[in-house]
Amino acid sequence: MKIENLDELRVALACADTGSLTASAARLHISPAAASAALKKLEARLGARLFERSTRSMRITAEGELFTGYARRALDLLSEGQAQLSEGGAQLLGTVRLAAPSDLTRRVLLDWLDDFLHAHPGVELQLAVSDSLADVVRDQVDVALRYGELDDSRLVARRLLTTRRVLCAAPAYLARHGAPQHPSELSQHECLSFMVRGRRLLQWPFTRSDGREQLTVRVHGRRSVDDAEIAHRWALAGHGLICKSEVDLHADLASGALVRVLPDWQGITMPLHAVLPSNRFVPARVRALIDALAQRCQQSGMGLDERRPAPASLPSTP
The missing domain is CATH 1.10.10.10 (Winged helix-like DNA-binding domain superfamily/Winged helix DNA-binding domain)
Incomplete structure (x- = not known):
């Protein structure tokens, strides 16, 4: 045909x-x-x-x-x-449709995207911000950023970094309620939950740093939301404990606005991927954006394995 x-x-x-x-x-x-x-x-x-x-x-x-x-x-x-051809290949041109999680976008990506657009004035950005799982084909997205392992092996993906969930709270919350000394004590605390891939995150797995103990705690609290960035704001306001990606929390942990709780226990590790609908036709502007995000991730020091070799570039557009 x-x-x-x-x-x-x-x-x-x-x-x-x-x-x-x-x-x-x-x-x-x-x-x-x-x-x-x-x-x-x-x-x-x-x-x-x-x-x-x-x-x-x-x-x-x-x-x-x-x-x-x-x-x-x-x-x-x-x-x-x-x-x-008309521009002699001198600059990137066209629209990039990017889907990304809410908290990651607001806390990390906005400045990086501003820098990319400043460097490439011929590129337009259509940004879809949501914690629901974008379908890169159905939703007509050029690239989607996703935490976690990919369920669909047919998807084309590039790992940007690997992070982990960390447990933390605002100093004001800890001053009022104290800090738990063991994950089992989380049942006595207000825990802030949010949606992950359409499901409310109520099961929080932990592993002791020495690897000798693992457990999963079912948490509860009066506040739950389908937008992880709002849960982040609640944590900053002292409304409860939060367990989420260290990348999203990086700036607030560094400033002391949030404090690590149970530092001898680790949450689950998870990669951050850039996911594409196909590797056969990757426009130069899309490939350039992913390369720029990968470079910023590597430079940020926010990943767990920053010393690994940089991932291979995506294939060029024919």
Whole structure:
């Protein structure tokens, strides 16, 4: 099956964005009849229904979600190639769609992203901030940052660093309630929970530093939230204990705004990955952003294994 007309792809993407043939036609400066005909030809070539249509609305199908994700990246790559030729390849151009966790974004990434955009004025950033798990294909994301091991072995990923969860609290909380001396005492404390991959994090595993004891504690508290950055703010305000990524807590631990609790016990270790939908077509601007984030992670001293060799670069775009 050949895609012979790029305008058909543009119609499909406009329909995915607007949910309307009329609005799509207006965006592309063609008639609604021409837009409808182009979409029908594309579906016939694909042998798949991309949209369910009625007299009043249209709804994208699962097949449409999948196909338009690839179509969008294909057109982006063509645009980038044309721009690189016209500019002599001197600068990065185009949009990068990045999805990242809320606390990591606000506490660490914002300054790094500002520096990247300043260095590459031809790049535009579309940033999606959420603690829910981004689907890099369905959500039309160029790259997603994720903590933890990857459940889907088909995903293409680059490890940026390895961190661990640490237990801490504000000095004000510890002054009022004291510090636990053993993880089992957490049941007597206010523990701040948040959502991880759609599940409330209530089971906190710990390992003694000498490796001789391991246990998992079920915690509870009056405050729970689906945004880890808010849980972080509650901890700073002295409302309870928090157990989360040392990367997110790095600045506050360094300043003393938060204090390590149970320093002889370690939380779970977990990698931070940059995840891509494919390694076949990685635009130069996306590859450059991941390289920049990897370099900043290595320079930050926030990871557990910073002395390891730098990971290999992602493949170049053909």
